[in-house]
Amino acid sequence: MKILVAVKRVVDYNVKVYPKADGSGVEIANVKMSMNPFDEIAVEEAVRQKELGKATEIVVASIGVSQCQEVLRAALAMGADRAILVETDAAPEPLVVAKLLKALVEREQPNLVILGKQAIDDDCNQTGQMLAALLGWGQGAFASKLTLGEQEIEVIREIDGGLETVALKLPAVITADLRLNEPRYVKLPNIMKAKKKPLATLNPGDLGVVLATQLTTLKVAEPPKREAGIKVADAAELVAKLRNDVKVI
Amino acid sequence: MTNLLVIAEHDHATLKAATLNTVTAARNIGGEIHLLVAGNHCAGAATASAKIPGIAKVLQVDADHYARHLAEDLAVLIAGLAKDYSHVLAPATTFGKNLMPRVAALLDVTQLSDIVGVENADTFVRPIYAGSMLATVRCSAPVTVITVRGTAFAAAASEGGAAPIETVPAAPPLGVTRFVGQELTTSERPELTAARIVVSGGRGMGSGEGFKLLEDIADKIGAAVGASRAAVDAGFVPNDYQIGQTGKIVAPELYIAVGISGAIQHLAGMKDSKIIVAINKDEEAPIFQIADYGLVGDLFKVLPELSAELDKLPPA
Numbered sequence: 001m002k003i004l005v006a007v008k009r010v011v012d013y014n015v016k017v018y019p020k021a022d023g024s025g026v027e028i029a030n031v032k033m034s035m036n037p038f039d040e041i042a043v044e045e046a047v048r049q050k051e052l053g054k055a056t057e058i059v060v061a062s063i064g065v066s067q068c069q070e071v072l073r074a075a076l077a078m079g080a081d082r083a084i085l086v087e088t089d090a091a092p093e094p095l096v097v098a099k100l101l102k103a104l105v106e107r108e109q110p111n112l113v114i115l116g117k118q119a120i121d122d123d124c125n126q127t128g129q130m131l132a133a134l135l136g137w138g139q140g141a142f143a144s145k146l147t148l149g150e151q152e153i154e155v156i157r158e159i160d161g162g163l164e165t166v167a168l169k170l171p172a173v174i175t176a177d178l179r180l181n182e183p184r185y186v187k188l189p190n191i192m193k194a195k196k197k198p199l200a201t202l203n204p205g206d207l208g209v210v211l212a213t214q215l216t217t218l219k220v221a222e223p224p225k226r227e228a229g230i231k232v233a234d235a236a237e238l239v240a241k242l243r244n245d246v247k248v249i
Numbered sequence: 250m251t252n253l254l255v256i257a258e259h260d261h262a263t264l265k266a267a268t269l270n271t272v273t274a275a276r277n278i279g280g281e282i283h284l285l286v287a288g289n290h291c292a293g294a295a296t297a298s299a300k301i302p303g304i305a306k307v308l309q310v311d312a313d314h315y316a317r318h319l320a321e322d323l324a325v326l327i328a329g330l331a332k333d334y335s336h337v338l339a340p341a342t343t344f345g346k347n348l349m350p351r352v353a354a355l356l357d358v359t360q361l362s363d364i365v366g367v368e369n370a371d372t373f374v375r376p377i378y379a380g381s382m383l384a385t386v387r388c389s390a391p392v393t394v395i396t397v398r399g400t401a402f403a404a405a406a407s408e409g410g411a412a413p414i415e416t417v418p419a420a421p422p423l424g425v426t427r428f429v430g431q432e433l434t435t436s437e438r439p440e441l442t443a444a445r446i447v448v449s450g451g452r453g454m455g456s457g458e459g460f461k462l463l464e465d466i467a468d469k470i471g472a473a474v475g476a477s478r479a480a481v482d483a484g485f486v487p488n489d490y491q492i493g494q495t496g497k498i499v500a501p502e503l504y505i506a507v508g509i510s511g512a513i514q515h516l517a518g519m520k521d522s523k524i525i526v527a528i529n530k531d532e533e534a535p536i537f538q539i540a541d542y543g544l545v546g547d548l549f550k551v552l553p554e555l556s557a558e559l560d561k562l563p564p565a
Binding site: 011016017019026093094095098117118120121122123124125126127128129130131132133134136137138139141142144154157158159160161162163164165166167168169172177178179214215216217218219220221222223226228229230231232233234235236238239241242243246247248249 | 319320321324342343344346347348349350351352353354355357358359360361362363372376377378379380381382383384385386387388389390423424425426427428429430431432433434442446470478481482487488489494495497502503513520523524525526537538539540541542543544545546551554555557558559562565
């Protein structure tokens with residue numbers, strides 16, 4: 001069984017971002033970039049399926065600028081077998097990413113595609129569901145547990161009221177939620193080994209996909225800031241304030 | 250002319266609250282609003298929908314394969330209907346987030362996630378980077394597919410309207426996904442995203458036992474109980490308690506954060522609350538920077554005191 005994992009290069013989880021001076025976007029020059037944390041969970045899950053003997057090959061793909069090779073190498077160090085970069089000037093919209101991934105799926109013929117549920121930069125939470133729609137496959141979005149069978153995959157999904165279990169016919173698309181697993185710490189020898197694993201580069205044209213845009217960002221700004229209030233001495237003072245000053249209890 | 254289709258979230262018998270906030274977002278765009286109620290034996294939810302003032306028409310669809318609201322099957326139905334509309338909207342709940350990108354892809358259009366503002370019929374405001382930034386975006390797609398953040402729009406009234414209910418035929422099932430089961434958290438307390446007061450615990454609670462102290466407080470003031478990601482990951486409480494960027498977004502009148510340090514991913518889920526109270530033993534905790542009232546102290550001492558003070562309080 002072959003698994004395709006898609007990863008995105010984003011501003012690192014720990015970096016505080018600021019709008020560009022002209023408000024046209026977010027300042028990402030000279031900012032530390034990393035693999036999207038949810039995608040790291042997706043890679044980890046694929047590697048675990050291989051370690052369980054259920055998957056035989058893991059192909060990891062990324063779409064974006066040439067520096068995305070760094071996150072692909074990171075995924076190879078975690079245990080993916082080979083990588084594909086679809087090189088573009090900027091990060092395309094989720095629908096375009098889904099179309100590029102669909103074209104990769106048609107080339108690679110995986111039995112399962114795993115993605116992170118959302119990227120922590122644009123917070124869209126769309127690509128996996130869109131890819132599943134374009135392929136006509138089932139989708140296990142916000143997955144917290146996978147049981148991979150021969151014909152079907154059983155997925156426990158995190159939903160607002162609790163958990164839902166669905167069974168998807170294979171091939172299928174999964175998007176990883178936080179509690180699917182905890183990604184491993186990568187050891188140095190594996191980082192060295194990853195440098196020798198194959199990494200192919202393609203252009204959107206090779207995949208027959210046109211990079212169309214339907215969204216224009218007009219402005220990016222910080223939301224109004226909340227001011228810190230006052231400190232209260234004890235529970236009695238707190239209750240008095242909540243009852244008498246702001247009247248919420 | 251704008252024609253808007255709002256996808257109702259419901260349990261077949263009743264409407265989920267987030268549907269009403271989505272109707273308000275649709276009204277802010279302007280135009281004729283239709284509400285789609287797709288399920289199985291969902292006359293109850295359709296009747297409730299018809300009572301929302303300002304709805305021109307309710308479309309009711311009943312079929313076995315809509316009983317579990319599987320995105321795979323609903324998306325085919327909605328994409329088929331969408332050709333008659335300029336906008337299709339759903340709540341940005343796990344229901345809407347699962348469904349709407351699938352609808353958009355079938356229509357070959359982009360999707361706007363989690364909007365918090367409507368500038369005009371094609372321009373919207375949405376949070377990025379866990380809400381630390383707001384982006385104003387213009388959409389040029391022939392159909393604008395949107396998920397709506399409920400806390401950013403007031404709930405529409407649920408009584409007073411009398412829209413006609415039209416029955417619409419189901420689309421064929423896609424047959425790729427089978428519902429197996431559900432494990433829902435049951436609680437006597439208010440629903441987290443609709444509660445007037447939320448009491449929320451973090452890693453500082455130390456254990457699931459620690460949360461009992463919070464539940465005691467919550468029951469005295471009619472609050473819902475939430476948690477930070479750290480508390481959920483530690484197994485103190487179930488996943489559906491999680492408030493934050495990847496959990497639930499809440500904006501109650503009063504939010505009491507206990508033993509929560511205030512990571513940006515948590516703040517993303519609660520910083521629009523009207524009054525924020527923070528109780529934490531670390532006076533440097535970032536949560537104090539956004540709290541209206543801060544109380545520095547050991548929560549295992551403060552919570553019993555708070556409970557006793559609430560007992561002394563005369564009825565409001």
